[in-house]
Amino acid sequence: MDKLVIAGRQFTSRLLIGTGKFSSNKAMAQAIEASGAQIVTVALRRVDITNKDDDMLSAIDREKYLLLPNTSGARTADEAIRLSHLARAATGINWVKLEVTPDPYYLLPDPIETLKAAEILVKEGFIVLPYINADPILSKKLQDVGTATVMPLASPIGSNQGLKTRSAIEIIIEQANVPVVVDAGLGLPSHAAEAMEMGADAVLVNTAIATAVEPAKMAEAFKLAVMAGRTAYLSGAAAESKKANASSPLTGFLRNE
């Protein structure tokens, strides 16, 4: 499979994986391994002083995986910028998945605050991967201010509804000059394959893997689906038609007419 390039860095996998909702650090580590992903998202939260459970980072091999901190929980550009600064201090790297989600019910991203934060963070030297609604105009504006990707949502986070925003994402892909990573709502490997067949550069999956009965097995299924979808895209899909077109010859039948 051809390589994914984000901000000049090459990746052989086109599946990004989130680390939320796994039943244990062990299950998370096994799923990450099985997914073949090279980019792994994490969140930043206050230390719970009354309940200091073990550190999740110990389960992730930092040599092998690029840690991509998100700004989840941010409701404004200022909050997202503050989280980005903290994440950079924690990792020493400047990659950030920018999320600004003021709406608690659908967790839809705020386009205005996201663009505002992206512009500032890019100027500060961050590699910004913004999570957005599937809005082609916003995607263009974000790439114009220098984001490394755009990450349009397929459907609301964790909803497993699949590619509800298909036609808008098609326009985003057509116009993009940065990688398009379809994020959020992909519930099945077939959803991921569909996004990749359309020409998405990568997908990010978390809930569908983490909450499967066997997360590592589902991670492998997503890995295969992403590879299949990408390979199909590169193959140039055959045209669709309304009528049947016989695959077998229409001559030499064993009947007399």
Add this chain to the structure above:
Amino acid sequence: MGLLKINGKDQVFPDNKIPATIADLLRQLGVDSTTVVAELDGQIIERAKFPTINLYDGQSIELVRFVPGG
């Protein structure tokens, strides 16, 4: 009375005994300093400076770390 605001909550230290440094505070709380990021009165403090940054009565400190997320 010694007081620090830790992650938004006031914490009183008896006999005015505020931990001397961020490193001391983390030790006292039993928090592994290698995985924590600290923000003291809105300023991010590099981990290397945890043992040298002094804490004073009334300061506000945020202690954050990575958790699972998508």
